[in-house]
Amino acid sequence: MASLKELKGRINSVKSTQKITKAKQMVAAAKLRRAQAAAEAARPYADRLASVMASIASKVGKSDSAPKLLAGNGSDQRHLLVVVNTDKGLCGGLNANIVKEAKKQARQLIADGKSVEFYLVGKKGRAPIKRDYANSIAKHFDTSDVRTPGFEEADAVANELIEMFEDGKFDVAHLVYPTFQSALVQDPTTVQLIPVPAPEEAASSDAVVEYEPGEEEILEELLPRYVKTQLFGALLEREASEQGASMTAMDNATRNAGDLINKLTIQYNRSRQAAITTELIEIIAGAEAL
Numbered sequence: 001m002a003s004l005k006e007l008k009g010r011i012n013s014v015k016s017t018q019k020i021t022k023a024k025q026m027v028a029a030a031k032l033r034r035a036q037a038a039a040e041a042a043r044p045y046a047d048r049l050a051s052v053m054a055s056i057a058s059k060v061g062k063s064d065s066a067p068k069l070l071a072g073n074g075s076d077q078r079h080l081l082v083v084v085n086t087d088k089g090l091c092g093g094l095n096a097n098i099v100k101e102a103k104k105q106a107r108q109l110i111a112d113g114k115s116v117e118f119y120l121v122g123k124k125g126r127a128p129i130k131r132d133y134a135n136s137i138a139k140h141f142d143t144s145d146v147r148t149p150g151f152e153e154a155d156a157v158a159n160e161l162i163e164m165f166e167d168g169k170f171d172v173a174h175l176v177y178p179t180f181q182s183a184l185v186q187d188p189t190t191v192q193l194i195p196v197p198a199p200e201e202a203a204s205s206d207a208v209v210e211y212e213p214g215e216e217e218i219l220e221e222l223l224p225r226y227v228k229t230q231l232f233g234a235l236l237e238r239e240a241s242e243q244g245a246s247m248t249a250m251d252n253a254t255r256n257a258g259d260l261i262n263k264l265t266i267q268y269n270r271s272r273q274a275a276i277t278t279e280l281i282e283i284i285a286g287a288e289a290l
Helices: 004-060 094-111 126-132 151-166 215-289
Strands: 078-084 115-121 137-141 172-180 186-194
Touching: 004 172, 004 215, 078 094, 078 151, 078 215, 094 115, 094 126, 094 172, 094 186, 094 215, 115 126, 126 137, 137 151, 151 186, 151 215, 172 215, 186 215
Parallel strands: 078 115, 078 172, 115 137
Antiparallel strands: 172 186
16 A cells, blocks of 8 residues: 555645646637637638639530649559648547548558558657558658648648649549547548549539630649648648647546546545554553553
8 A cells, every 4th residue: 555655746746737737728728719710711711712613624624625633644543641630749539530540541542452652741640650651651741840830831732742743653642631520529531632523513504604814724723722722721620620639638637637636635534544543553552551
């Protein structure tokens, strides 16, 4: 049985840990409001951009004149998984779920006879993916040197991916990232990024729209922006998901620390009472012996 001094030390240690987790919970809650607002504000823009692109792309289709980012290179053998993880830990099972989704997609593609490589954004997903796919890591992109990743980082990743695609280093790229639903729910999501998926049938309209310049020229400018917007949205969703998961995890840690403090306090009081009782018995026994 632990001594009273050891129990007192453990109680103080857990109390210190509880103060830290409580502080991190409050910080995450404050950051969550801003991150959630940013992620939700970006969604209408992405939806509208996709709608405009669908309207123009439906007139072009996948003809010989269609841009390569839309038509592809005619092959789907080599796949690249762009996995967006966080740079910091202490956010529950968020990163584990993203890595699980990425590995699931990789296994499915390999089972279909495709080759798979990874483009890793963020630090926390690197080690678990390297354990299983050490020779399949194409590149890393570090976002830990910026306070909050934004459009500049999305632009850099998109430019690098488009350059890799044009150089023939992969045929299809998929984006794996968390979608923020609430502080309790962050769903791992996989979408095709490059080539840009064939748009759904554009809404029918009696209006005749003429584009100047032509549809192909507009798509040449629009498609790279669409890729950047998708990556920017993924980074915003990641930030909101990270803060939500961190707030929930720190709240659970604070509650668990409180439960442990109560158990240790009860154990300390029982041990202290037992020690006092033993001393009283020894005193009484000594007095009777005299």
